[in-house]
Amino acid sequence: MSHPAAPTNLNKLKYFQFDKVINEDPLTHSLTLLGTFPSPDEVQDRVTAIVRVEKTALDAGTAEHLFAADGLVRRVALEESTDIYTWLFGWLGEERERDIKINIVCPATEVHICKYTRQNIVMVRETPDLYGSIVKPYITAFPKSRTQWVENILLGLSEQDKILFSSPDFVILPDMKWDLKTISSLYLVALVQDRGIRSLRDLRKQHIPLLKAIRSEGERVVEEKWALGKGAVRMYIHYQPSYYHFHVHIVNANQVGMVGMAVGQAHLLDNVISLLEIESENGPATFERIVLTYGLGDQHGLFEAMQAASA
Template sequence: MPINAAEEEAKLRKFSFTRVLNQDTKTKVVNLLGEIESTPAILIAEKTAFNITGTHLTKFSHDLHLPKVSLIDRNDIYHSFLATQNSEYGEVRLTLIFPATETHIRKYTHQELRVVVETPEIYRELVKPYVEEKRGNGRLDWVYNILEYKSEKESVIVEDTDDVEGFMLLPDLKWDRKTMASMYTMAILRRRDITSLRDLKKKHVPWLKSLGRRIAKAICEKYSGIEPDQIQIYAHYQPSYYHFHLHAVSVSHDGGLGQAAGKAFLLGNLISWLESLGGDEEVGLEDVELTYSLGGGSELWQRVFKGINGKGKAEE
């Protein structure tokens, strides 16, 4: 018997929503429980992929068929918008990076991942000089804009103004600031002497523990319905920029590679790692071997790790 499309559509339109069963913030899928004529029904809704054919993208980029666009925030070259398409269900978060550098282009281009082993010697002799180079030439201006109240000051969730132990917690530009399942915040330290987790030492343990508690407490007080054990706090290595910061996200949010092993190091594990190190209070993560992933097109891979052999020494 042939399927009657009109009848099936009429059946769908009778769906009456009861509650959300599940949602996946990475794949943009939501599972809904409801009823059709008093009989339980499940509706799975998924946002479709962008049409990436040339003609469609040309039209999109030239005309931006978006009836309503609202600015979430702007900091230096980074602009974040919420754009509404042709219906109330078509909201799209847009991030504009302008002007974009070659570094940005490499970062957002698809790359094959490489697993690298960074010994303490490789870090001190090759990676650390690279890090210091990348902290110059205004690359951290957007971070300092936040710390100096030049941008995003209306967005600050909580801050501690102490020059050594202080920090600013604010929503990440990746988050729409509405969907709690994809909650994404960032804590930026006020001190400027810690570039990455490599600079953490045993003496920092009490401060890191306090930092973790305060971040979780501030998020729970700001956003109702979220509890401390529903928050993941981690640091990236390698980070996108070399001023130490922590990401605090909803545990239900799938952040893709940003939360994957070989990229995200949980704060609790970093603290335990530091506590387990032998030696005095000055020993730290600069002295350990780290295994992590890098994009094959990244500058760090091309300049440092591509020429390193299996013995952990640069090839002659």
């Protein structure tokens, strides 16, 4: 049964007295409001209420008719169009706030289609043996052209105006995905100069000073440049990474719904440092011996070999 104060129709909802926004999530397009409704009895004046409003999902069943003559989209406004990329906003009716963002890639190649297509993710267990027989050869054969952009940054040939910190060991600069403005989605990346570290698997006790320097300079940069205090960023390492030149992701700690941040895909820099620190002085290396388990999309270059080996 419904509580007598529950606002079950629009007439009752109209008596909502807004107090403040207590949460706002651009990822899920939701707003949470705090306020009051009139009391159903005379004991108290108003009743405190939380109202959470979220946009509905887009129905895949309507996909075919979105842009048709009798389709859902009634009006669009061009935001930008450069080369093959076009951004627009769309309205599902007149005289109202815009309803949708539209991103278009046209013409689209097979690579674009693969990138935008939902992949089925399967967890695979990479033992040291499978690393040696499948993953290491894959990394060695990884086309040099795919990390040319990293080389260009490290050699001082490109994006030098963006660099936030530089030492003989590594540079820190904004990640391409960040808009450089929205602090809540702050995203930096640290790229190391040492080409010998291809991935997490190559980290040894000797790398502790490098990893600690990335940690302290990362914290210093976000404090000096964006006044973010201690503990304001989450730093992590991808495995598998999207390119095999060692790098660390530096992301606002409040940004927790990101895909690349999921356990099994990401390893916290702090925990990696701690594991190396407790490693015995002359014993075998932790990242040489550990089984690393992670999700692989079915379009990933390692998918078939790793799945066959796990079966």
